[in-house]
Amino acid sequence: MSPLPADTLDRAQQAIRTRESWSAFAERPDREPGADEALATARVTYESTLGSEFVLDQPTERMRVGDEMSPYTGRPLGIAYPVCDVDGLFAAARAAREVWREVPWQRRVQICVRIIDALHERLFEIAHANMHTTGQSLSMSCVGAGTNALDRGLEALGYAAAALERVPTQAAWRKQFGRTEVHLDKRWRAEPRGIGVVITCASFPTWNAYPALLADLATGNPVIVKPHPTSVLTMALAVRTCQEVLAAEGLPPTVVQLAADTAGDLVTTQLVEHPDCAIVDFTGSPAFGAWVESHAHPAIAFTETAGINAVVLHSVADLPSVASAIATSLCLFTAQMCTSVQNVYLPRDGVTTPDGLVSADDVETALVDAVRAVVDHPTRAAALMGAVQSRETPARVRAAAEQAGAVGRVLLAPSTYLHPEWPDAWTCTPAVVSVDPSARALYADECFGPVAFVVRCTDSDDALDQALADVAARGTIASHVYSTDDEWLEAGVQRFWRAGASVTCNLTGPMPLNFAAAYSDFHVTGLSPAGNACLTDEAYIAGRFRVVQERRPARDPGQP
Numbered sequence: 309m310s311p312l313p314a315d316t317l318d319r320a321q322q323a324i325r326t327r328e329s330w331s332a333f334a335e336r337p338d339r340e341p342g343a344d345e346a347l348a349t350a351r352v353t354y355e356s357t358l359g360s361e362f363v364l365d366q367p368t369e370r371m372r373v374g375d376e377m378s379p380y381t382g383r384p385l386g387i388a389y390p391v392c393d394v395d396g397l398f399a400a401a402r403a404a405r406e407v408w409r410e411v412p413w414q415r416r417v418q419i420c421v422r423i424i425d426a427l428h429e430r431l432f433e434i435a436h437a438n439m440h441t442t443g444q445s446l447s448m449s450c451v452g453a454g455t456n457a458l459d460r461g462l463e464a465l466g467y468a469a470a471a472l473e474r475v476p477t478q479a480a481w482r483k484q485f486g487r488t489e490v491h492l493d494k495r496w497r498a499e500p501r502g503i504g505v506v507i508t509c510a511s512f513p514t515w516n517a518y519p520a521l522l523a524d525l526a527t528g529n530p531v532i533v534k535p536h537p538t539s540v541l542t543m544a545l546a547v548r549t550c551q552e553v554l555a556a557e558g559l560p561p562t563v564v565q566l567a568a569d570t571a572g573d574l575v576t577t578q579l580v581e582h583p584d585c586a587i588v589d590f591t592g593s594p595a596f597g598a599w600v601e602s603h604a605h606p607a608i609a610f611t612e613t614a615g616i617n618a619v620v621l622h623s624v625a626d627l628p629s630v631a632s633a634i635a636t637s638l639c640l641f642t643a644q645m646c647t648s649v650q651n652v653y654l655p656r657d658g659v660t661t662p663d664g665l666v667s668a669d670d671v672e673t674a675l676v677d678a679v680r681a682v683v684d685h686p687t688r689a690a691a692l693m694g695a696v697q698s699r700e701t702p703a704r705v706r707a708a709a710e711q712a713g714a715v716g717r718v719l720l721a722p723s724t725y726l727h728p729e730w731p732d733a734w735t736c737t738p739a740v741v742s743v744d745p746s747a748r749a750l751y752a753d754e755c756f757g758p759v760a761f762v763v764r765c766t767d768s769d770d771a772l773d774q775a776l777a778d779v780a781a782r783g784t785i786a787s788h789v790y791s792t793d794d795e796w797l798e799a800g801v802q803r804f805w806r807a808g809a810s811v812t813c814n815l816t817g818p819m820p821l822n823f824a825a826a827y828s829d830f831h832v833t834g835l836s837p838a839g840n841a842c843l844t845d846e847a848y849i850a851g852r853f854r855v856v857q858e859r860r861p862a863r864d865p866g867q868p
Contacts, residue, residue, distance in 0.1 A: 309337075312425050317417065320466040323827035332462055333423075333455035337431060338447055347446070350432035354440070359386035361427055362544050365551050365561035367396035373570045374539035375537045378565035379443035379620070379695035380730040389540055391824050392614075394575055396530025396839040397565055398476035398584040399504045403532040404560040409500050409528045410560070413472040419557055420465050420522050424458055426817035427518075431455070434514075437541040442511050443695035443734065444641055451515045452641075459667050464844045466827075471849045480862060484580045490566030490861035497854045500528030501608065505567075505579045509591045510536035511644040511697045513543050516612055516670035520589035521550070527561070527852040531585060534567040534579055537696065538557065543569070574603075580604050587852055594754065594782070594837065601840060608851045612646065614754040615783030615838030618775040619652045621801065622791035624766040627674055629816035629829045630790055634760070636680035637821040640736045643758035644695045644701070647786035647822040651751050653771035656744075656764040662790070672762055676720045676740055679760075695733040701757040702736040708759045709739040712750055722758070745774055752778055757768050768853075776807055783838030784809045785831075788821060808835025 313319075316332050323330040334340050337349060372388035408416070427434065435449035439754060442451055481492040504524035505699055508517045513535060525529045535543040544566055551561035569575045576596075588609045590600045597613035624630045636650040652675070658667040683689050685777055696702060705722045711820075712718065718742040727733040738758035743750065744765075751761035765771040772789075779787060789806060789811055791797040797813055803809040810833055815833060824831045832842040841848055 309429055309431065312769055312845055314374070314633065316462070317421055317466060317469060320462045321470060324463060324466050325375050325827045329457050329825065331799060332456065333428060333458060334433055335455075336451065337455055338450040343432075347432050351436050354391060354436035357387055357437075357541070361388045362390070362541075362607050364390060364392055364548055364566055365555070366399045366565055367392045367562070372645035373568055374540070376441055376540055377538070378440040379439055379697055379835070380727070380733045381438055382732040382734065385440065385517040385541065386543060387564065389544060391568055392565075394547070394578045394582060397532050397567055398503060398582055400562040400565060401532060402584060404530045405503065406502070407528055407560055408563045411528070413469075413498060413526070413528065416528060417465060417469045417472075417526050419553065419559075420526050422557075423522070423525070423550050423553050424462055424465070426553050427546060428455075428458055429852065430545065430549060434545050435544055437545055438514065438849060439694075439696075440539050442513070442645070444512075444699040445691055445694040447671065447691065448641060448694060453512060456516035456826060460515060460843060461522045461548065462610035463826045464519035464523040464607070464848065465526055467844055467846060467849045468523050468852075469848060472795040472853070475855055477599040481859070492859045493858060493862045494859045496855055496857045498527070500739055501854045502529060502851050503584050504529045504531045504589065504616050504852070505534060505585050506531055507534045507576060507579075507587065507588065507590045507592065508536060508539075508543055509541040511641075512548070512646070513591075514538060515607075516589070516591040516843065517546070520610065520849070521546070521564070521820045522591075523844075523849055527849065529852060530563045530565075532565050532567050534569075534576055537571045537574070540568055545735065566745075577603070578605070585600055588718070597839070602716050610841035610848060612839035612841060612843070613783075613837075614646055614756070614784075615785050615836060616651055616752070616754065616778045617647065617649045617784055618779060618787040619649050620771050620787075620789045621652065621654050621659050621671065622770075622771070622789065622796060622800075622816060623793060624790050624813070625662060625792055626816065627659070627661055628678070631674040633676060633816045635682060635823055635852075636692070638758055638760050639682045639689070640820055640822050641693050642701070642736055643738065644756065645822050648758075649786075649821060650755065650759065650761060651775070652762045653765055653775045654759055656760055656766065656769045663776060668764055672740070672742055673717050675760070675762070679720060679740060681797065682725075683725055686725050686728050689735075690727050690729065690735070693725070693735065693737075695730070696736050696757070697725065699734055702734070704755065705739050705757045705759050708750065709741055709753050710745055712741035712747065712761065715747045719762070748778070753782060758793045768796070772803065776803055779809050779836070780807050781837070784823075785838050786810070786812065786821065788812045788815065790814055808833050
């Protein structure tokens with residue numbers, strides 16, 4: 309792949325200012341000329357890592373571990389990763405920090421651009437690794453976990469460079485005190501906060517990891533990357549890439565390290581509570597995210613967890629298009645995304661359309677039909693749904709459907725589909741259930757996986773009230789409202805904003821509801837239980853460094 313142009317960072321900062329649509333990379337790298345050959349070569353490279361020992365430049369290892377299984381083959385990857393003592397990782401990071409913090413921030417930023425370039429160069433290799441550890445389709449691994457994630461990383465780098473540039477370096481200061489004018493020389497420096505720990509999730513590691521990693525590095529902080537034990541390879545390749553770039557620059561590779569572990573011997577809490585941990589970036593479950601936020605002190609924590617992604621139906625211009633948009637979100641990567649819809653709040657009398665009132669039963673039927681249009685066609689299902697990252701997901705979805713069926717109706721039972729290329733793939737098709745608000749205990753928390761709860765409410769106002777109550781209690785990352793009444797819609801938007809939530813209105817068509825645009829969309833607000841940070845804004849950067857200063861009496865201009 310071609311190296312990034314020299315003005316890439318400038319162009320990214322321009323897009324941040326204008327919030328325009330822009331990417332530093334090809335929109336569909338897997339469809340570019342020569343992509344088929346490059347993907348085939350990358351697949352061979354990926355397969356050559358299976359059953360091997362993964363090599364990194366790290367402190368002395370005490371053992372090797374590897375818990376990964378491919379959701380497509382159902383077989384272990386057999387890759388053994390180095391396990392290092394936690395104190396050893398921090399000791400190496402402390403030593404690396406003394407070198408890294410002295411690198412001028414302008415050079416650090418340029419090294420980060422080179423890291424992005426190197427990750428892009430290995431895009432297809434990382435995509436195969438991502439596919440066989442997360443369950444994403446190869447296309448999603450190239451785009452969502454590949455170029456889109458790199459754009460998010462570049463976006464964070466753009467914010468970091470702008471923040472560092474605003475820190476002055478020196479000034480001559482004068483002020484009158486009585487009859488005397490005091491002259492001082494002042495200097496300032498952006499001082500890195502310390503060692504960062506980046507904790508990634510199992511199903512979509514790069515999307516949050518790249519921004520956190522690059523934000524830390526640009527601001528002068530070494531990083532320890534802690535991947536999920538069942539989804540290590542993608543981040544191990546990213547760490548290796550960082551180490552190679554750093555070594556080529558004559559810098560300690562241990563500026564970036566990997567903390568591998570197993571599900572039976574996790575080290576996450578040791579990392580977060582270590583006295584040398586200064587920054588924590590966490591993506592994962594709300595329960596552990598809350599633990600991180602309360603235990604990271606004195607470290608600063610940036611979290612993205614999960615919430616109730618709601619859809620409120622008031623009135624629609626085109627019911628089949630709305631049903632298709634909701635169904636696509638429910639099917640995309642088998643609803644293993646933080647932006648996947650879950651709860652659909654529906655007036656019990658139905659919704660108004662240009663052709664009149666459509667009953668709630670018919671709205672539910674339209675949604676089920678839209679889901680079946682995906683899952684009943686294995687080729688389409690494979691491209692859109694991929695596989696489930698964990699074999700626990702289908703059981704969770706079945707249990708949710710059974711519980712909902714006891715108090716409501718199962719409109720569509722979960723099942724599996726046969727992947728046309730990977731017959732042993734772990735798959736799970738969506739469950740769609742109909743309940744009323746009395747069943748809130750079933751849907752008031754995230755049910756990770758493809759489950760849609762259609763909640764029948766008294767009317768559209770009650771549907772909005774019910775959705776906002778759940779959003780306020782559990783947070784949301786991506787909620788949606790459909791209405792042809794501009795006044796009602798604006799009132800709903802204002803209420804979502806007051807709840808600290810972003811909302812999308814009346815979106816149908818080719819862009820998935822799940823999509824969040826780098827340089828334009830602020831992903832998560834940081835104002836709700838779904839996470840305390842936003843990808844990406846100035847607050848995501850500012851806490852990663854502090855400004856220190858020196859002041860002294862000005863030297864007499866006549867003195868040497």
